[in-house]
Amino acid sequence: MEYRRRVIDGVLDDLFGALAAIALEGAKGVGKTATATQRAATVLTLTDPRQREVVEADPDLVVTAPPPVLVDEWQLVPPVWDRIRHAVDDDATGSRYLLTGSAGPAPGIRIHSGAGRIVSLPMRPLAWSERGITDPTVSLRVLLAGGSATVEGPSPVDLATYTDEILRSGFPGIRDLPPRARQVQLDSYVARIVDRELPESGVAVRRPRALRAWLSAYGAATATDAAWSTILDAATAGDDDKPARQTVDTYREHLERIFVLDPLPAWTPTFAPLRRLTRTPKHHLVDPAIAARLVGVGADGLLRGDGTRVATQTGTWLGALFESLVTQSVRVYATAADAHVGHLRTKGTDHEVDLVVEGADRRVVAIEVKLAATVSDNDVRHLHWLGEQLGDRVADRVVVTTGPYAYRRPDGIAVVPLALLGP
Incomplete structure (x- = not known):
């Protein structure tokens, strides 16, 4: 099915070249993965138990894979967020990481806000x-x-x-x-x-x-x-x-x-x-x-x-x-x-x-x-x-x-x- 551009694509056109990491956040089914995939060279799908197991065992994979790297449903492996945050501290070159998430971290799991490193953008159903x-x-x-x-x-x-x-x-x-x-x-x-x-x-x-x-x-x-x-x-x-x-x-x-x-x-x-x-x-x-x-x-x-x-x-x-x-x-x-x-x-x-x-x-x-x-x-x-x-x-x-x-x-x-x- 041919991808239809979304309003958020224009925002990503303006921002992703200058920002190292952007998180698209919204409910399941709004189209986050389809939008982010258009810009990714590497896609790590954490809803896939096999890929999730690999990332859990080696979180460095998200920063060593060819960029731009898309981490889909990042909240399933919360350490990914902090690993990318630290990677942006080391190198803030644009167009490196995209994260999609249909929820925040589970209760009791604390992560850094990502302020100044990971920019969060809301994504909703089709306007x-x-x-x-x-x-x-x-x-x-x-x-x-x-x-x-x-x-x-x-x-x-x-x-x-x-x-x-x-x-x-x-x-x-x-x-x-x-x-x-x-x-x-x-x-x-x-x-x-x-x-x-x-x-x-x-x-x-x-x-x-x-x-x-x-x-x-x-x-x-x-x-x-x-x-x-x-x-x-x-x-x-x-x-x-x-x-x-x-x-x-x-x-x-x-x-x-x-x-x-x-x-x-x-x-x-x-x-x-x-x-x-x-x-x-x-x-x-x-x-x-x-x-x-x-x-x-x-x-x-x-x-x-x-x-x-x-x-x-x-x-x-x-x-x-x-x-x-x-x-x-x-x-x-x-x-x-x-x-x-x-x-x-x-x-x-x-x-x-x-x-x-x-x-x-x-x-x-x-x-x-x-x-x-x-x-x-x-x-x-x-x-x-x-x-x-x-x-x-x-x-x-x-x-x-x-x-x-x-x-x-x-x-x-x-x-x-x-x-x-x-x-």
Whole structure:
């Protein structure tokens, strides 16, 4: 199967020639190995018991093999990390080591952070622009630069297509399967997390059924900042024997460690006048297709407005999944622009902005997500408020929609279909 370039490839083009070691980190199945293999002369696959045994016996192999050396799933032999770190101390020539990891080290295993030697880059499932459906006409990087970037272009993508893309997933190995096989693979992905990934990470899953219920409740809380107690209550409705809070916290910690949970942190501005901001993250799974599968609503049901939510706020279940898809894509584009993404909500929910993208110069692009083709004045009121609070620090304000055109409103706010937004 021919390799399709990812957004992260552009980042690697810019960095790998100058940096000795880069680690690609993300959940299983996002495409880390395929991307890293494009640049490797030597591939050491530590999921292969034979290669793992050799590397465990002689960790120097990772620094004596012909470079660039790819160490795939490095966390299975944690001493590899420190061996490469020391090798970079001795020789910081670029393009020497690539590491991929679908988890951090197992509990109790300590490694050096690698700061200054190994640069970690996140890798997520396919963003919209990586799926080969449409060509973007609006660049997040250009929006971050300010100056009223040009916003234009028609989008051929309708709501049904966005819904199908949510369900197809952004996992390269899953999305092109027939619908039934795709559903089986998504179910299997969740089952492997519960039955294999967590136990192999040293987590004792004594009640697999309770963990699956908690994951389903977490999925139903997608794009909300529902309290952990609310999610637990939803997972154990009618069950007097609830898991202990400490047990659930352990599951949550390790699900984040293997990148299955991908919460969006609250944005807290530095040197800004904003007050009374919440610090609670918004809940997202690594791919909205998993959330959709856990809740168990298909395309027809989503388009009808079906779907159970936890801590229901405004909007539909499809709207929450669409926001998760937009969030996933924007986070991919932000990595390419050396930017970070968070969400903003004031206590009491007087004001909230779905996504705040902050660049290296601390200028921001504020983004609202709307599952509709039209945008009203009411839909942009929080964007206006943030502009009033931060002034020139707001490089641009955007509403991401499912509509047919990209354009600027008379008030300067950009309206951009997801299909036309890119890195």
